[in-house]
Amino acid sequence: PLVTSEQILKAAQEGGYAIGAFNVENMEMVQAAVEAAEELRAPIMLQTTSSTVRYASVEQFYANAKAMADKASVPVVMHLDHGDSFELAMQALRAGYTSIMIDGSHYSFEENIALTKRVVDAARPNAIPVEAELGKVGGKEDDLEVKDAGYTDPLEAKEFVERTGVDSLAVAIGTAHGFYSGTPKLDIDRLSEIRKVINIPLVLHGASGLSDEDVIECIKRGICKVNFATELRVAFSEGVKSVLAKNPETFDPKAYLKVGRSNVKELVKNRIKVCGCQGKY
Ligand code: 13P
Ligand code: ZN
Ligand code: NA
Numbered sequence: 001p002l003v004t005s006e007q008i009l010k011a012a013q014e015g016g017y018a019i020g021a022f023n024v025e026n027m028e029m030v031q032a033a034v035e036a037a038e039e040l041r042a043p044i045m046l047q048t049t050s051s052t053v054r055y056a057s058v059e060q061f062y063a064n065a066k067a068m069a070d071k072a073s074v075p076v077v078m079h080l081d082h083g084d085s086f087e088l089a090m091q092a093l094r095a096g097y098t099s100i101m102i103d104g105s106h107y108s109f110e111e112n113i114a115l116t117k118r119v120v121d122a123a124r125p126n127a128i129p130v131e132a133e134l135g136k137v138g139g140k141e142d143d144l145e146v147k148d149a150g151y152t153d154p155l156e157a158k159e160f161v162e163r164t165g166v167d168s169l170a171v172a173i174g175t176a177h178g179f180y181s182g183t184p185k186l187d188i189d190r191l192s193e194i195r196k197v198i199n200i201p202l203v204l205h206g207a208s209g210l211s212d213e214d215v216i217e218c219i220k221r222g223i224c225k226v227n228f229a230t231e232l233r234v235a236f237s238e239g240v241k242s243v244l245a246k247n248p249e250t251f252d253p254k255a256y257l258k259v260g261r262s263n264v265k266e267l268v269k270n271r272i273k274v275c276g277c278q279g280k281y
Contacts, residue, residue: 002069005077005099006129008043009168009201012224017276021045022268023081023229025052027064028257029236032264034068034076040269040278043074045225047081050088051142058095066096074281089119093128105133109156116164134160135172137205141229149176151187158197168201168225175206178230186214188221195222212274219276228271235267236260
């Protein structure tokens with residue numbers, strides 16, 4: 001069924017594992033992710049970025065997620081990833097999304113607090129949890145590009161959580177969206193410092209390109225949600241390309257979309273295992 005992120009993130013925090021949050025771009029990726037979760041008995045989060053919902057709409061992505069979630073026995077969350085305005089956050093809320101991220105990380109500390117608090121206050125009556133970001137996760141994701149990443153300051157994070165009442169917090173500890181040019185250097189001690197002063201679930205962005213060991217270490221130190229996007233897009237596209245390269249005369253979209261879909265399903269299964277949430281439902 002479709003659930004809010006509150007229950008599954010709390011359970012992950014208590015159980016010392018993380019929920020895999022997977023960016024979906026189309027119906028096939030929604031199907032792939034939920035099928036993977038169902039087979040592994042894992043709770044799962046699906047998420048769409050601001051540019052993804054502008055490509056279609058929150059209503060269309062919600063309908064896809066809801067249809068799959070209703071058939072699933074594991075808990076499924078539909079989450080707005082990197083919501084870039086109060087208005088978009090409200091659209092997602094009205095469409096039925098069960099978790100919302102508002103990303104004010106590129107604003108000043110005070111502006112980020114004000115925007116986040118506004119979304120938290122609006123989501124509270126519907127009991128929809130809100131994720132925010134403090135510090136800047138670098139790299140490029142869709143049309144969001146961050147050139148100078150800034151690490152999260154633990155004391156600022158504590159103040160941010162207290163003043164906004166946010167439900168989960170994305171932290172910047174050296175990860176970046178997209179693949180990495182060199183070996184990523186994570187400031188995992190900073191993560192532990194943040195964990196010490198904050199008790200809400202912490203979120204790791206930019207997991208594509210991280211080693212399994214890095215992800216597992218971050219979960220040990222308090223990460224409860226891990227975001228995967230770029231590598232799923234690549235897996236899907238590679239599948240489509242392989243069919244079209246072999247048989248350029250293919251005209252039935254199902255013939256190549258299903259190969260993209262099965263690539264994504266395999267990858268999501270791997271990542272669920274790395275997050276340690278296999279068999280948690
Ligand atoms: P990657 O594209 O590096 O997997 O990052 C995903 C992410 O943080 C989505 O918000
Ligand atoms: Zn992200
Ligand atoms: Na990444």
